[in-house]
Amino acid sequence: MMKKQKKPGDNISLKTKKNEAPAIIDWINSQTNLMDSIRYLVENEINANGVRNLQQHVPADRGFVSGDEGHGVVQEDRKHSPEYDNVNDEEEIDEDDIESWT
Secondary structure, eight states: OOOOOOOTTOOOOOOOOTTOOHHHHHHHHHOSSHHHHHHHHHHHHHHHHOSOOGGGTSOSOOOOOOSTTTTTOOOOOOOOOGGGTTOOSOOOOOHHHHHHHO
């Protein structure tokens, strides 16, 4: 079964991991318009690599180190991340976030 295709104006839902790196949470909380910030990152990815499924290109362990010891450095390690193959698209939507998406 194919997942439903998103259309302009549709809601999307995002959920952080229980063990999310503190730097990622700090970044999220620093955004005044989370969706526009994510859109900017997506635009840069598309400009650099075209439209593609990142899960076929990002490593499962990206070696992200948060805090002073690594300054958010990512180590390269190219392997597929199967943990995202069956992501449930039907997550709860935070009404506060929806306001910042538009």
